[in-house]
Amino acid sequence: MKPQNGSISSKDLIFSVFCFMQATILRSGYIISMTRNDSWIMAVTGFIFSLPIVAIYAALLRKFPGKNLIEIDEIIFGPVLGKVVSVLYLFFFLSLAALNSWDLGIFVVNFMIPDTPISAVILISLIGCVYSIRKGIENLIYLSTFIFIVAVGSMAINTILVLKDVQLEYLKPFFRLEPMKYIQGTVSVTAVPMAEVLAFTMITPMLEKDQKAGKPLLIGLVLSAASMAIVMLRDIITLGPLVSIVTLPEFEAVRYISLAEPLTRMESIYAVVLIVLLLFKVTILLYAFALGFTHMLSREKQSLPNHHITSTSSGAGQPLSQKSYPPLTLVSAALVFFYSLFVFESVMENMDWGATAAPFFSLTFAFLLPAVSLLVASLRKIDRIREVKV
Amino acid sequence: MKRKKSPICMKVLPLTAFSFKYWKGARRITMFLLFMLMILCLTACWSQRELYKLAIVVGTALDVGDQPDTVKLTAQVVKASEMGVGSSFRGGGSGGKAYVNISRTDKSVLSLIREITHMQNRRMYFSHNKVIIFSSDLAKLDMAEGLDVFARDYEARLNVYILISRDEASEILEQEVELEKVPALNIFGMMENQNLNSETAIVTLRDFMIATLSGSTAPVAPIIELQESEGKSEVTLEGTAVFKQEKMIGKLDEAQTRGMLWVTNKARSGELIVDTQWGQVTLEFFHAKSRLKPVKTEDGTIRMKLTINEDGIIESNETTEDMSRIENVKMLKELMKLAIQSDIEDALEQARTLRADVFGFGEAIRRDYPEEWETMKEDWDHVFPKIELDIQVDVELRSTGGLTRPVVPGGAQ
Numbered sequence: 001m002k003p004q005n006g007s008i009s010s011k012d013l014i015f016s017v018f019c020f021m022q023a024t025i026l027r028s029g030y031i032i033s034m035t036r037n038d039s040w041i042m043a044v045t046g047f048i049f050s051l052p053i054v055a056i057y058a059a060l061l062r063k064f065p066g067k068n069l070i071e072i073d074e075i076i077f078g079p080v081l082g083k084v085v086s087v088l089y090l091f092f093f094l095s096l097a098a099l100n101s102w103d104l105g106i107f108v109v110n111f112m113i114p115d116t117p118i119s120a121v122i123l124i125s126l127i128g129c130v131y132s133i134r135k136g137i138e139n140l141i142y143l144s145t146f147i148f149i150v151a152v153g154s155m156a157i158n159t160i161l162v163l164k165d166v167q168l169e170y171l172k173p174f175f176r177l178e179p180m181k182y183i184q185g186t187v188s189v190t191a192v193p194m195a196e197v198l199a200f201t202m203i204t205p206m207l208e209k210d211q212k213a214g215k216p217l218l219i220g221l222v223l224s225a226a227s228m229a230i231v232m233l234r235d236i237i238t239l240g241p242l243v244s245i246v247t248l249p250e251f252e253a254v255r256y257i258s259l260a261e262p263l264t265r266m267e268s269i270y271a272v273v274l275i276v277l278l279l280f281k282v283t284i285l286l287y288a289f290a291l292g293f294t295h296m297l298s299r300e301k302q303s304l305p306n307h308h309i310t311s312t313s314s315g316a317g318q319p320l321s322q323k324s325y326p327p328l329t330l331v332s333a334a335l336v337f338f339y340s341l342f343v344f345e346s347v348m349e350n351m352d353w354g355a356t357a358a359p360f361f362s363l364t365f366a367f368l369l370p371a372v373s374l375l376v377a378s379l380r381k382i383d384r385i386r387e388v389k390v
Numbered sequence: 391m392k393r394k395k396s397p398i399c400m401k402v403l404p405l406t407a408f409s410f411k412y413w414k415g416a417r418r419i420t421m422f423l424l425f426m427l428m429i430l431c432l433t434a435c436w437s438q439r440e441l442y443k444l445a446i447v448v449g450t451a452l453d454v455g456d457q458p459d460t461v462k463l464t465a466q467v468v469k470a471s472e473m474g475v476g477s478s479f480r481g482g483g484s485g486g487k488a489y490v491n492i493s494r495t496d497k498s499v500l501s502l503i504r505e506i507t508h509m510q511n512r513r514m515y516f517s518h519n520k521v522i523i524f525s526s527d528l529a530k531l532d533m534a535e536g537l538d539v540f541a542r543d544y545e546a547r548l549n550v551y552i553l554i555s556r557d558e559a560s561e562i563l564e565q566e567v568e569l570e571k572v573p574a575l576n577i578f579g580m581m582e583n584q585n586l587n588s589e590t591a592i593v594t595l596r597d598f599m600i601a602t603l604s605g606s607t608a609p610v611a612p613i614i615e616l617q618e619s620e621g622k623s624e625v626t627l628e629g630t631a632v633f634k635q636e637k638m639i640g641k642l643d644e645a646q647t648r649g650m651l652w653v654t655n656k657a658r659s660g661e662l663i664v665d666t667q668w669g670q671v672t673l674e675f676f677h678a679k680s681r682l683k684p685v686k687t688e689d690g691t692i693r694m695k696l697t698i699n700e701d702g703i704i705e706s707n708e709t710t711e712d713m714s715r716i717e718n719v720k721m722l723k724e725l726m727k728l729a730i731q732s733d734i735e736d737a738l739e740q741a742r743t744l745r746a747d748v749f750g751f752g753e754a755i756r757r758d759y760p761e762e763w764e765t766m767k768e769d770w771d772h773v774f775p776k777i778e779l780d781i782q783v784d785v786e787l788r789s790t791g792g793l794t795r796p797v798v799p800g801g802a803q
Contacts, residue, residue: 111544112437113436113437114437116436124428127424169753169757172757172758173756173758173760176760239596239600240600241600241603241604242599242600245603252548255548256547256548256596
C-alpha cells in the first residue's frame with residue numbers, strides 16, 4: 001500500500017488539492033463579508049476564472065514533463081533571469097506558508113487557548129510540518145485521502161445537523177449588490193484560494209509515469225469549488241444577515257448546532273478539522289518552498305529528489321543525495337516561523353489584507369508570472385528537445 | 391528507516407563506533423527534549439482552566455444600575471456540589487441552595503464580569519449560560535450593550551434565550567421553584583417547552599440580532615414576570631415585548647403573540663377553545679405551517695398573503711352534542727379558522743398601533759420585490775400600517791381522539 005518510489009497517484013493529487021483548498025474554504029469569511037448572501041455564487045464564478053490559470057499550469061507542465069515550476073522557469077528564462085523569477089516564486093510560497101501558519105496560530109490562540117503565545121503554537125505546528133516532510137511528502141499526499149474523508153464527513157455532519165435551524169429565505173434577494181462587489185468577490189476567490197494551487201506544480205513531477213497533472217488539479221478544484229459553495233450556502237442560511245458581521249461564519253454556524261442535549265458543541269469537530277487542514281496546507285507550502293530553495297542553492301542542475309529517488313546520486317558536490325526530502329527543510333521552516341511572527345499584527349490587519357491586497361499579491365505570482373513564462377516559452381520555442389541541451 | 395549497525399566498523403574503527411553511539415545518544419536526547427517541549431506547549435497550560443476554579447454561569451440578569459449610566463449584572467452560578475443530591479430543591483447534601491447569585495453594578499457589562507473577580511475566587515465562565523434576562527426598564531433604555539458583549543465574546547453562545555422581565559430581572563433569578571434546583575435552568579426548560587402552546591415567542595440571541603440587523607423588522611422577546619398565586623409567587627411567561635431601534639416600545643398579549651407566531655411560521659402546536667351553540671369545545675392543532683408571501687396587485691400596491699396549513703383533533707368536548715358528525719366537524723373547522731384569524735388580526739392591529747413590523751413584512755418585500763422595497767424602506771414606519779394582509783387558513787380535523795361521542799348521562803341508549 002505504500003506509495004512506491006515517491007510516486008503519487010492522480011487520485012491522491014485530487015484529494016490533496018481538495019484538502020489544501022478546504023483549509024481556506026473553512027475560513028472564507030473575507031468573501032462573505034464582501035458579497036453577503038450571494039457569496040456562494042462567487043465559488044462558481046471564482047472557479048470559472050481560475051480555469052485559465054490552471055490551463056497555464058497544465059500547459060507549462062505538459063511542455064516540460066517531469067520538471068517542477070522552479071526547474072521550468074530556469075529552463076525558460078536561463079540561469080540568471082531564471083534565478084530572479086525563482087526568487088519571486090519562492091517569496092510567494094514563503095509568504096503563503098507564513099500567512100497560513102499565522103492563520104493557524106491565531107485561530108488556535110483566539111478560539112481555544114487565549115493565554116498561549118502565538119509563537120508557541122506556530123513553532124509546534126511547524127515542527128510537525130517538518131517532521132511530515134522528512135518522513136516523505138508522498139506519504140502525506142497519500143494520507144490526503146483520509147483527511148479528505150474526515151473533512152468531507154465533518155462538513156456533511158455539521159451541515160445536516162444545522163439544517164433544523166436554517167431559513168432558505170436568507171438567500172434572497174439575489175444579485176442586488178453593486179456589480180463591483182461581485183467582481184471583487186470573484187477575483188478574491190480566484191486568487192485566494194484557487195490560484196494557490198500553484199504550489200502543487202512543485203509536486204506534480206512526483207506523479208506516476210504517464211500521468212498528466214492538469215486533470216487531477218482541475219478535478220481537485222471542482223471539488224473544492226463545490227465544497228466552497230456548500231459551506232457558504234450553509235453559513236448564509238444559518239446565520240442570515242449575521243453572516244457578514246461575524247469573524248468566522250463557519251465557526252458560528254457550527255456553534256449554533258443544538259440537536260437535543262447531546263448533539264451540541266460541534267465546533268470542536270470543526271476546529272480539529274480546520275487545524276489538520278491548515279497543517280496539511282502549511283506542509284505543502286513549506287515543501288514547495290524548501291524544494292525550490294534547495295534547488296536554487298544547489299550547484300549542479302540536477303533533478304530534485306522525489307521524482308528520481310531511485311536514481312543513483314553521483315559526486316560529493318551533489319547536495320541532493322538519496323534523501324527523500326529537501327535538505328533545507330528545517331531552515332525553510334525557521335524562515336516561515338520568523339516571517340509568520342511579524343506578518344500580521346492583528347486579525348483586523350489580516351482581514352484588511354484579505355479584502356484589499358491579497359488578490360493582487362496572489363495573482364501577480366500565481367497568474368502573471370506563469371503566464372509570462374508560458375508566453376516566453378512559446379516565443380523562444382523552447383520544448384523538450386532544447387530543454388535537454390540547456 | 392532503520393539504520394544497520396556495521397560490526398566491522400565497530401571493531402576496526404572504535405572512533406567511528408563512538409561517534410555513532412554518541413550520535414544515537416544525541417538523537418535520543420533531542421527526541422526527549424522535543425517531547426518535553428510538546429508536553430509543555432500542547433497541554434495548553436497557559437490557558438488552563440480548572441473546573442474547581444470556574445464559576446459556571448447558567449443565567450444572567452441585567453438591570454438598570456442605581457447610579458446614572460450604570461448596569462447591574464446578576465450572574466447565576468451553579469454550585470456543582472449541591473446539584474446531584476436529593477430530588478427536592480433543598481433536599482440532600484448539605485441542604486444548601488444549588489446556586490449562587492452574584493450581583494455587581496458598573497458602567498459596562500464586560501467590566502462587570504471582571505469586577506466580579508474582586509469578590510469571588512472563581513472566574514466567570516459563560517459557555518453554559520442558558521438565558522439572558524433584561525429588565526424592561528433597561529430594555530426601554532438600550533439593549534445594545536448587553537447584546538454586543540454576549541455575541542462578541544467567544545465563550546458565550548448565540549443560542550442563549552433572551553427574555554424581558556416586567557420588574558427587576560435579578561428577582562426572576564431568585565425565584566425558587568419546586569421541581570428544579572436552579573431558577574435559570576427552570577426558565578431554560580420553560581422556554582424549551584413553549585413550542586407546545588405557541589403562545590410565547592422563543593427568541594435566541596441569534597434571532598434577536600438578525601431582527602435587529604434587518605432594519606425593518608421589529609425584534610421581539612418574551613416577557614417573564616412574577617405572578618402571585620395562592621400566596622406564592624411564580625415565574626410566568628406572559629406575552630411579548632416589542633422593540634424598535636434597540637429599545638422596547640410596547641408589548642403583545644398572549645393572543646396577539648400567537649397571532650404573530652402564526653404569521654412568522656413559528657406556531658407549531660397548541661390548543662384553541664371554540665364556543666359552539668352547545669357549549670365549549672377544545673381543539674388541539676399541530677403540524678402547523680404558514681407561508682407569508684408579498685403579492686403585487688394590479689394597481690401596483692403590495693399586499694401580504696398568508697397561507698396557513700394545520701391539522702387538528704378534538705381534545706375535549708364539554709357539550710352533549712356528538713362532534714364526530716360530519717356537519718359538526720365542518721362547523722368546528724370553520725370556528726377554528728375564525729379563531730386563528732382573529733388572533734392574527736388582533737396582532738396586526740397592535741403592530742399597526744406600535745408601527746412595529748413584528749411579522750417581517752419588510753424583509754419579505756425586500757426579498758421578493760427589491761425594487762419596490764427601495765421606494766418603501768425610507769418611510770417604512772408609515773407604510774407598514776397600511777400594508778394589507780390576506781389570510782387563508784386550511785384546517786384539517788383529523789380525529790376525535792379516543793372518544794367519538796361525549797360521555798353524557800344515558801348516552802348509551
